[in-house]
Amino acid sequence: MAHKLTPFITAAQIAERNAELGRExxxxxxxxxxxVCICVLKGAFLFFADIIRRIDREIEIDFVRLASYGSATSRSEDIVFSKDLEIAIEGKDVLVIEDIVDTGHSMDFLLHVLRRRNPKSLKICALIDKHERREKAVTVDFAGFKLNDGFIVGYGLDYDERYRELDGIYELSNES
Ligand code: 5GP
Ligand code: MG
Ligand code: MG
Structure with missing residues (x-):
């Protein structure tokens, strides 16, 4: 089935919001x-690249990638690292930069793992906060945009590995 992409957030709106987030x-x-700024691959890669250049202080960067197995709807118990951090975070301020926090299961898993490594502080920055869909008590400290429902692609976000390269964010629906 063909997809319909409806413009949702423009590249200019993203850039403006990123500048504000960077200041915050x-x-x-x-x-x-x-x-330490941590990029959650793959979806956050463009957002991460833009945000870290808006942070006015010295930082270190690193990357993680999560994989879920078992059911299609991921529970925290079914999530593992497919790529772990390479640098130590003990005693450091840590900012996790993620594309979307939806049910919160992925972020809940990640926060638990990172907390055991004794960072000085641990905060979350997410491009999109789908806060009404939360199943785990995860709070986004710095949220780009809030969204209630719908499936979005572009600016790093994919549908089956497609559309990540689009410079704006689009709502995806099926062509009827
Ligand atoms: P959660 O574990 O919070 O339910 O969801 C985690 C991941 O699902 C997000 O980080 C994101 O990669 C993916 N996801 C959730 N909603 C969307 C969406 O609207 N579009 C895309 N492309 N991915 C989404
Ligand atoms: Mg993600
Ligand atoms: Mg995806």
Whole structure:
């Protein structure tokens, strides 16, 4: 079936919001020690690249990738790292940068794993916060945009590995 892409957030709107988020993040970490920014692959890669260049302080970057197995609807118990961090985060401020927090299962898993490594602080920045769909108590500290329902693609977000390269965000539906 063919897909219909309806423009949802333009590249200009994303850029404007990223600049604001960067200022918020910079303010909240002012004067503190080492900040590690973690990109959750693959979906966050463009957002991550844009946000880290808006943070006005010295940072370290690293990448993780999560994989879920078992049921299609992921539960935290079914999630594993398919790529772990390479740098140590003990005693450091850590900011996880994710594309979308939806039910919260993926982020809940990631936060549990990272907390066991004793970071000084642990916060979340997400491009999209689908807060009304939460099944786990995960709070996004820095949210780009809020969304209630619908499936979106573009600006790093895929449908079956397609559409990640689009510079805006689109709502995906089936052509009727
Ligand atoms: P959660 O574990 O919070 O339910 O969902 C985690 C992941 O599902 C998100 O990080 C994202 O990769 C994917 N996801 C959730 N909603 C959407 C959406 O609307 N579009 C796309 N492309 N991925 C989504
Ligand atoms: Mg994701
Ligand atoms: Mg995906």
């Amino acid at each position: 993040i910079s303010r909240s970490y002012q004067g503190e020690s080492s900040l």
